[in-house]
Amino acid sequence: MPKIDYPKYDNVITFDKTSSVYLTGTNHADNQPVHLKLKDPDLPINYTLEKFDEPAQRYCPAGVYEVQKENDVNKFVINSQNCIHCKTCDIKEPSQNITWVTPEGSGGPRYGNM
Numbered sequence: 044m045p046k047i048d049y050p051k052y053d054n055v056i057t058f059d060k061t062s063s064v065y066l067t068g069t070n071h072a073d074n075q076p077v078h079l080k081l082k083d084p085d086l087p088i089n090y091t092l093e094k095f096d097e098p099a100q101r102y103c104p105a106g107v108y109e110v111q112k113e114n115d116v117n118k119f120v121i122n123s124q125n126c127i128h129c130k131t132c133d134i135k136e137p138s139q140n141i142t143w144v145t146p147e148g149s150g151g152p153r154y155g156n157m
């Protein structure tokens with residue numbers, strides 16, 4: 044598919060991702076048990092990246108999933124502390140490889156700032 048050229052956010056009705064995630068009031072402890080579980084940890088790089096360009100990098104509204112290159116090797120990174128609990132990854136992952144489980148309590152989201 045051709046790449047969609049989205050207009051840049053205008054800070055009036057559209058905003059950058061980091062500011063929007065901040066507004067959710069989500070604040071997970073960095074060392075809490077992982078609540079985004081991969082059935083097969085190798086699948087994102089060995090299959091989904093080549094087949095679908097790893098869509099988790101784009102469908103997650105909080106930018107939790109990244110593919111990073113380390114010494115010329117791709118690595119799937121999950122920044123679970125930024126998760127805002129929308130559960131899109133649990134539904135949209137093409138191989139149903141991601142399972143969202145309930146995180147530790149009291150980390151938000153709290154939408155009072157919106």
Ligand code: SF4
Binds near residue numbers: 102104105106130131
């Ligand atoms: S539930 Fe999944 S898609 Fe939604 S914010 Fe969390 S990691 Fe991203």
